Amino acid sequence: MRHDNAYKNDSCLICGGEGEFYHEIAGYVIDRCRVCGFAYVRDIPSDFELFQVYDQGYKTREGLFAPKLRKSRKFKYWLLGRMIRLAAGRGKVRLLEIGCGQGSLLQAVSNDRHFDAEGIDYAQGPVDYARSLGLKASQSSLEQMQYAPESFDFIVAIHVIEHMQNLDTAIQEITRILKKGGQLYIVVPCLSHIKARLNGKRWKYLGPPEHLWYFTTQALRTFLEKRGFQILFAHCISHRAHLRVLAKKI
Template sequence: MRSSDPMLPDHSPVPACPACLCEQRHPWHRKNGYDVVECERCGFRYVSELPSDEFLRAHYRSSYCQSDGTFQPKGGLLRRLKYRAFAVWFKRAILRHRESAADAVRILELGCGQGDLLKAFSGDASVRVTGMDYAAGPIGHLRERGFDAHLGGLDEAPVGPESLDGIVMLHVLEHVRDPGAVIAHAARLLKRGGLLYVVCPCSGHIKARIAGDRWKYLGPPDHLWYFTPRSMRTMAARMGFDVLRSSNLYHRAHVTLVAKKL
């Protein structure tokens, strides 16, 4: 059960595991008045009750702004180099898998934030990138600078079915109300052979096991879903993807998914 704190928004129960649809689960942790449970089949961890969609939208539309409502982007050479290296790798990966190499590469980033990835691709005329985010501050910042950025979720993106070569979600799925629906919608927007790249906190990482309920990523209602490589693979495969990689093979407590639209 959730907390009785009257400041909490309306909630609704989660009847089954969003990854594998199993209804059997057991307690994992309790945090901030929320019960976080673990699926007995695939190991996916998730809150047993969800805050309303209206609450989540309002929460993330203001999350990037300062107290006076302004937006201040982060900078730094290392940050720019990291995103540029990823941009080069992701474009090459897309070109290896897509069926036609004639058209410009079309990429969408859900949760684009301050637009690091959009900026990393800005000098490449062969790539068109669209950014989506619920936070108004960074979207306004990007649009003022000429980037193709829009307020909203994947279902509000100004792109048609089977029009994208790649979709990127960096630390997004743990925040949304229905991660399975987001991945399914990504499948509809991607061309055959298009790539989905996802990074989320990994609840199966050694750091999470050691920290227990003090793990820094355990924090509903900001984080609602807690993936492992197995549960991420299960969800993506169920939504029509060929999973090329689902792992956490480095020191940070993140799970990385690379999957191809079938």
């Protein structure tokens, strides 16, 4: 299959190391850095190609969008809200969730007067649902929002950055709109998790063009440290292959 490319990754975005062939999936070559273990799609798809992929997905989701209302989900986001509250400390927390979906986190903190929370997402259906609950959600990209510098105390991005076409630009924008001393909580699939190692090419998260970047714990640490963050924790100790990182802008 022929793909349109936005740009080519000639070397590792994180450490500049040389990449070697890792896997080929759906016509996309994934390289892996010999030095730090970061893996990435070699030829990053064009806007047009990504739009087609996501537009199809969104159409389905829009047409059939039904909110997830399980109690376990509510509890999970309540717990995340508590974790953010504890990590952020005293005072008002201006919170941004990138990729807020149906607004589960925004809803979980909506009754806590210490939070001033908002979210953005590409998908219209979930954003409309969040807004119908009275939550502050926008259907937008991060760049389109044009937030003022140092707008937020806390930024959350759960299963978001592995999708971003321009990872470097996105992290620059996150850094710009986060206050000094503010915190960033990221969750991504974890390439160093035992499930990734055991499943190899069949690992469910190896899915270009949706997933373009594959972090190990060390790779994500290095990525954020090089961009001015101090890592508060970084681990994928879970039955799920999820890498969780809490980092502070210094």
